[in-house]
Amino acid sequence: MAPRIHNRRVSNALLPYLTSSQSSSTPSLSSTCPSSQLFLRQFSATAAPQTRLRRQMFQWLSTEGAALKHHVPGETNYLQGRADRDSDSHEAPRPFPGNRNFVSESVLSEELRNEVYVRVVEKKKSLRAVSVELGIDMKRIAAVVRLVEMERRQQSQGKPLALPYARAVHEMIPTTPLAQEGERQTFHEPINDLPAHPLTGAQIFYPVPESRSFTRVDAGRVFSGAPTLEKAVADKISHPSDLVDDIIQNPNSIEWVGKGENARQVLQPADVRIPHPQLVKLELDRRAFPNERRTVAQRHAERVEKQEAAEQQRRERAQARREKSVQHVEPEGSRFDYRIQDAKFTKETTGADGRAPWAPGRRYGVPSDDRKRGVVKIPTRVEA
Amino acid sequence: MRNRASTSLSKGKIRQSWSKYNLYNLQRFRNPATANRTFFQQKWSAKAVSRAYHGEQVREGQWKRMFSRRIRSVIPMNTSDLAADDGSKVSAGRGSGLKEGGPTQRSRLIPYTQMAFAPLERRLDVAIFRSLFASSTRQARQFVIHGAVTVNGQKMRHPSYLLNPGDLFQVDPDRVMYATGAPKTAFERRETRQLKQKSEDAEGEAEGEEAEAVEKPKDEKEGIRDSLKALMAQAKTIMSTDKEILPAKRKQELRGFQKAVRRVLSRSDTSTVLTDSLETQFSELTLLLKAKRAEKKPAKESKKDPKGEDTTPSAAKKSEETASGALSEAFQAAAEGGEVDTSELTDEEFDILKRALTQMRDNPIDNSKPYATPWRPRDYMSAFAFIPRYLEVNQNICAAVYLRHPVARPGSAEVPTPFGESISTPAYGWYLKRRW
Numbered sequence: 082m083a084p085r086i087h088n089r090r091v092s093n094a095l096l097p098y099l100t101s102s103q104s105s106s107t108p109s110l111s112s113t114c115p116s117s118q119l120f121l122r123q124f125s126a127t128a129a130p131q132t133r134l135r136r137q138m139f140q141w142l143s144t145e146g147a148a149l150k151h152h153v154p155g156e157t158n159y160l161q162g163r164a165d166r167d168s169d170s171h172e173a174p175r176p177f178p179g180n181r182n183f184v185s186e187s188v189l190s191e192e193l194r195n196e197v198y199v200r201v202v203e204k205k206k207s208l209r210a211v212s213v214e215l216g217i218d219m220k221r222i223a224a225v226v227r228l229v230e231m232e233r234r235q236q237s238q239g240k241p242l243a244l245p246y247a248r249a250v251h252e253m254i255p256t257t258p259l260a261q262e263g264e265r266q267t268f269h270e271p272i273n274d275l276p277a278h279p280l281t282g283a284q285i286f287y288p289v290p291e292s293r294s295f296t297r298v299d300a301g302r303v304f305s306g307a308p309t310l311e312k313a314v315a316d317k318i319s320h321p322s323d324l325v326d327d328i329i330q331n332p333n334s335i336e337w338v339g340k341g342e343n344a345r346q347v348l349q350p351a352d353v354r355i356p357h358p359q360l361v362k363l364e365l366d367r368r369a370f371p372n373e374r375r376t377v378a379q380r381h382a383e384r385v386e387k388q389e390a391a392e393q394q395r396r397e398r399a400q401a402r403r404e405k406s407v408q409h410v411e412p413e414g415s416r417f418d419y420r421i422q423d424a425k426f427t428k429e430t431t432g433a434d435g436r437a438p439w440a441p442g443r444r445y446g447v448p449s450d451d452r453k454r455g456v457v458k459i460p461t462r463v464e465a
Numbered sequence: 466m467r468n469r470a471s472t473s474l475s476k477g478k479i480r481q482s483w484s485k486y487n488l489y490n491l492q493r494f495r496n497p498a499t500a501n502r503t504f505f506q507q508k509w510s511a512k513a514v515s516r517a518y519h520g521e522q523v524r525e526g527q528w529k530r531m532f533s534r535r536i537r538s539v540i541p542m543n544t545s546d547l548a549a550d551d552g553s554k555v556s557a558g559r560g561s562g563l564k565e566g567g568p569t570q571r572s573r574l575i576p577y578t579q580m581a582f583a584p585l586e587r588r589l590d591v592a593i594f595r596s597l598f599a600s601s602t603r604q605a606r607q608f609v610i611h612g613a614v615t616v617n618g619q620k621m622r623h624p625s626y627l628l629n630p631g632d633l634f635q636v637d638p639d640r641v642m643y644a645t646g647a648p649k650t651a652f653e654r655r656e657t658r659q660l661k662q663k664s665e666d667a668e669g670e671a672e673g674e675e676a677e678a679v680e681k682p683k684d685e686k687e688g689i690r691d692s693l694k695a696l697m698a699q700a701k702t703i704m705s706t707d708k709e710i711l712p713a714k715r716k717q718e719l720r721g722f723q724k725a726v727r728r729v730l731s732r733s734d735t736s737t738v739l740t741d742s743l744e745t746q747f748s749e750l751t752l753l754l755k756a757k758r759a760e761k762k763p764a765k766e767s768k769k770d771p772k773g774e775d776t777t778p779s780a781a782k783k784s785e786e787t788a789s790g791a792l793s794e795a796f797q798a799a800a801e802g803g804e805v806d807t808s809e810l811t812d813e814e815f816d817i818l819k820r821a822l823t824q825m826r827d828n829p830i831d832n833s834k835p836y837a838t839p840w841r842p843r844d845y846m847s848a849f850a851f852i853p854r855y856l857e858v859n860q861n862i863c864a865a866v867y868l869r870h871p872v873a874r875p876g877s878a879e880v881p882t883p884f885g886e887s888i889s890t891p892a893y894g895w896y897l898k899r900r901w
Binding site for chain 2: 132135138141145149151152157158159160174177178179180183189218220224225228229231235241242243244245247249250251253254270273274275276279289297298300319321322350357360361363365459460461463464465
């Protein structure tokens with residue numbers, strides 16, 4: 082193979098040696114090329130172990146496949162199928178020519194990642210707000226904050242970072258850049274994904290009079306087998322997003338249907354189940370008051386604040402309950418912090434005979450699960 | 466576990482690997498023929514082909530237990546659509562919405578069966594491969610078994626650990642650099658052996674040499690800061706270890722660079738930049754280069770200014786500016802000294818200088834590493850480089866978070882698979898039927 086000719090755009094990760102002209106190639110790169118092998122083989126009596134397939138492969142690698150060997154910074158460099166070659170290159174990058182349904186989606190660029198961290202940690206904005214501003218999923222924002230914090234900690238500890246690797250990867254895959262000042266930020270991903278609920282898989286024939294308006298709330302009740310809402314209750318709901326406030330304030334207010342094993346909560350409309358239900362309210366307000374932008378924004382801010390306060394309160398209450406049930410004991414001079422929790426002896430916690438495998442305490446003569454044969458010992462979760 | 470997963474050309478199976486054999490197989494792969502074959506045969510071959518890629522390291526029985534017929538999917542909702550209609554429009558009329566004049570928007574199908582192997586993406590070894598930390602799932606598996614992987618800060622030695630949403634896993638950066646970097650050449654391997662021998666034979670001698678290297682710049686100017694000394698020492702080691710390989714020309718260039726750096730540092734040692742970390746020095750350098758590009762002449766004219774300004778204590782911003790001025794002046798002086806390069810430093814040379822400095826910091830020549838240094842991505846890596854959305858990866862620390870389980874959405878599926886629906890549908894069908 083001919084030695085690689087450097088591109089005009091020199092890769093950041095490679096950062097070649099100090100050379101007076103960028104077009105010169107490093108000689109160590111070309112030392113494995115087959116020309117040297119051929120040179121050696123001239124003195125060899127045995128034939129090279131080349132099958133037809135190997136020959137074809139190396140031929141492909143030196144012709145069509147040669148472009149795949151090294152990447153061009155800022156561009157994807159995927160295998161191209163016939164369909165890719167025919168169509169224009171503006172389509173989404175697809176790494177597998179045989180699979181049109183898989184797209185190589187962009188990742189957050191380094192700057193955008195840092196911006197997320199700055200907004201959440203330094204400017205103390207909520208995950209929800211940052212998610213809406215930048216168009217990034219809330220889970221991803223939480224993960225980014227965690228990772229950037231970890232990165233900074235490692236940096237301060239002087240641990241080595243894989244910088245050339247990181248640069249190379251970001252050159253190879255599409256990235257979502259951080260908008261320059263004055264530009265609009267391109268959204269990274271859809272943030273209002275509605276997970277398909279298993280109850281909605283069923284095809285139900287449900288006759289409804291034409292005169293009746295059948296909304297998403299009613300559809301959810303039909304899917305979960307709940308009786309129709311009473312007229313007085315139904316009339317109060319002008320739009321399905323009216324349910325959001327109550328449910329945010331008190332998630333336990335969702336109605337239950339069924340008994341025993343079959344007990345399930347009534348399926349809520351999409352307006353409630355999406356990650357950012359407040360955006361629907363915002364949109365409704367915008368439609369209702371198209372000329373009062375400030376009022377709309379203010380109402381939206383109030384709603385978001387209320388929602389966050391409720392969530393915070395719930396979190397604190399749960400934490401307090403957990404703390405209350407656990408007694409911390411730290412003996413003097415000990416490295417350990419014992420957390421003692423009272424065992425509750427009910428049918429649910431200890432089983433019908435009080436000897437269920439999940440019951441607290443040890444049972445004499447019965448080996449624990451991590452000692453038994455045939456029981457999987459691989460942990461199912463790791464506490465953070 | 467013995468590796469039975471060969472990427473042979475005669476079988477032409479596609480594996481989770483970045484090997485060039487695999488790339489060739491991927492390129493020449495054709496869907497198995499369906500004409501004149503029973504449905505059972507079609508399903509069998511589809512299953513065989515896709516299992517060679519998905520979880521080839523997992524026993525069939527194990528996978529059958531993991532298989533789930535329920536496929537997670539997600540519909541991106543548009544808030545303005547939700548606000549516009551409470552659902553009654555869709556169910557109006559005879560239950561399928563009233564016909565409007567405009568053409569109805571055709572929704573894209575959700576490729577459910579492309580998600581047939583989604584449970585395998587939860588495995589730790591597969592997730593490591595998907596976050597581009599290993600060049601194959603087999604290698605990822607080895608990293609886990611050898612104890613180079615932590616999950617939520619605890620060492621995890623089970624490649625089959627199923628990640629839960631929110632789990633953070635981290636791989637040793639050195640292993641990642643080894644897995645994704647170009648391999649060493651024969652010359653470099655020899656260097657490594659010699660380095661090892663040298664360190665074993667005479668540790669004292671080596672130390673003496675290094676001490677000498679550090680002393681030299683000291684004689685010239687004693688005020689050089691520690692970080693810069695380290696920089697110089699690194700340049701020295703580049704020279705000393707690579708003496709045999711480096712062609713004469715490059716060696717000359719490197720030596721010239723070394724001299725220039727030394728001169729720069731000795732002249733600007735009074736400035737505040739030198740007291741700061743390497744990071745700030747680099748930002749200074751980039752600032753300087755930008756300034757240089759913008760206005761070439763003013764930099765030259767401000768030759769005498771910096772020295773006067775250096776002594777006066779000023780605000781942080783101002784000191785930075787003066788420091789960059791001092792540096793630029795020093796660079797100028799170094800260029801005009803005539804010993805290194807007779808020509809004046811051009812923009813290009815500045816660029817080169819900056820690149821060389823960056824390299825020396827981030828991507829040093831270090832023969833003790835198991836990969837070719839300076840690090841560069843291995844061949845054909847870019848053809849396999851993508852990161853699915855259910856992972857959030859930080860490459861700097863080689864850590865990633867498993868955000869959620871992969872989902873399908875209209876028009877796309879998140880499970881990376883090289884096979885189209887004509888293979889994944891019969892394969893999914895194969896596992897729908899219980900055969901044991």
